[in-house]
Amino acid sequence: MNASSTARMHRQPDISHANGPSGVTRLLPPAGTARWTDHQRHYGPVLPASASSLVDIVRSSGLRGRGGAGFPTATKIAAVAAAAGRLRRAIVIANCCEGDPTAKKDRVLIGRAPHLVIDGALVAAAAVGADRVMLAVHQGSRAGTILREALAERGAGAAAVSVVQVPNRFVASEASALVRFVSTGDARPLGRLAPVWESGVDGRPTLVDNAETLAQLALIARFGDHWFRSVGDQEEPGTALVTIGGAVPRPGVVEIATGTPIRTIMASAGAPTTGWALIGGLAGRWVDLAAVAQTRFTTAHLASAQAVRGVGSIIVLPPRSCILTETARMLGYLADSSARQCGPCMFGLPAIAADMASLASGDRMALTRLRRRLPTVDKRGACAHPDGAVALAASALNVLNGPESGHLQQHLAHHGCRATAPVVPLGVVDSTRHASR
Ligand code: SF4
Incomplete structure (x- = not known):
């Protein structure tokens, strides 16, 4: 956080200054709003709020992480804030890597609204009292270029924010691997015994949140919890970005109201609800689409259908694939x-x-x-x-x-079947690279 914004954080929030975007097009604004001046015109400013009131607003919004685990965002922020103190300032890492090759939602988000992700990282920094914000991207990624250009547009207003390039490996964007990489240059996970919210980068409490989660946070800080909850499932409100790929007529990334039935999501890509699909990414689940067509897209509803929300991707297999x-x-x-x-x-x-x-x-x-x-x-x-x-x-x-x-x-x-060409997108693994320094 820069000094002036930190000094303003004691004021109570006034989030009734503007109406938020209506409908479900919240995170993906119209083309032509990616630049800083256009972004400010489209979304308006983030008004200052105290750290505790930010946590309260996020808690009552019901926002859950959009990176895979679906953890309540307010609980995570409160844990980092509680572990931090005057002598041990917190750090925020915005996970913009999108390591799962089935998902494209974060790169689409960063392409369309990079400043929303940066806004969210700064809001998170204000909520946990962080003095450093890192935007973690894969080495050589387009997202890194876009975010660096966005930071340059903001000038001194983003002085505490930097872009960190992480090895382009699946496990390198796991939260503890990001922390270890920033601290030591080794991008391997630290394991379950090291809670990064207590002792993360250089032993400091560290908040790691996914790009989409932070963009949602930026909107909640602007327009409030009631606005956020006005769309989507009551238990898991808001909108979500979903990547649809594989054997569908119109693959891409769509923004949906949480709780939208899978049948409706598939229809948006022109796809029928028959055959097999992978939901949730490489750590996701195969499902029979006909069996889950009416299932609503939330963490709880997908779990009850033996599926998982994960990274929010749906990859459809063509009829004769194996x-x-x-x-x-x-x-x-x-x-x-x-x-x-x-x-x-x-x-x-x-x-x-x-x-x-x-x-x-x-x-x-x-x-x-x-x-x-x-x-x-x-x-x-x-x-x-x-x-x-x-x-x-x-x-x-x-x-x-x-x-x-x-x-x-x-x-x-x-003795097997005639497998068709590979469908689920996978990257090339460079097994020699866990570190870049
Ligand atoms: S080797 Fe251990 S820490 Fe590394 S990815 Fe596997 S389980 Fe995780």
Whole structure:
């Protein structure tokens, strides 16, 4: 935070100065509003508020993180604020990496409204009393260029904000890996035992929030909790960005009211609700679209349908593609992407990936091995990376137990199937790079 804005933070909020955007187009403004002057004209200023009133507004807004875990944002902010003090100032990291290759929502957001993300990071900094804000991006990414240009437009108003380039690896954007990278240059996760909100970058309380979460925060600070809750599901209000890809006529990123049925989201991409889809990213779940068509897009409703919101992506498989082959490919990517610090990642993930590939080739014993192996890997790593891979593999077996069980039998009877071209987008893993210095 710059000194003048910090000094103003004691005043109570006045968030009735303007009406927020109506409808569900909140985060993705019209084209031509990405520059600083246009952004200010479109959204208006963020008025100063005290840290405690900001936490209260965010709490009553019901905002949950949009990066994957869906944790209540106010609880996270309050934990960092409580751990920070005059001698141990907090730090904010805006996670703009979007490490999951199935998601494009954060890069679309940053392209359309970079200043909304920066506004949100500054609001978060005010709420936790931080004196440093870092915008974490993947090395060489377009998001990094856009955010650097946006900061330059703001000049001294963003003096406390900098862009940090993180190795372009899946696990490097995990919260504790970001903290470790900023502190030491090593972008591997620290593990579950190190709560970053208490002891993060250089031992300081650190708030790590995803780009979309921070953009939502910027709007709540402007227009208030009532405005935020005026759209979407009552338990999980607001809007959300969803990436729709794979075999759909109109792939892309859409902003929806939370609680929108999956059938409606698919219709926005011109897609039917039949066949298989991956929901939530590489740590997500395979679903039978027909079975979840009426399911509302919230963390709780998706969980009750054995799906997961995760990174908010929906990737549809074309009719004759092979879910086992796709899953084996994804598991191989996750195994290659691991930081290889713990047994479950070093040995468990490659074995699960190999079993899934064998099953896709018609090896009956691979099914037995998978069912035995998955529970031995789950929750055994220092971070949640292997857990996501286990849940993904289990969901593939699960959907094949349903109405489409013939597909699995066909594999086992005919030694596999004719897999179509890969569908789920995966990056190239550079397994040598966990650090950049
Ligand atoms: S579980 Fe895997 S990704 Fe997580 S810290 Fe251990 S080796 Fe690294």
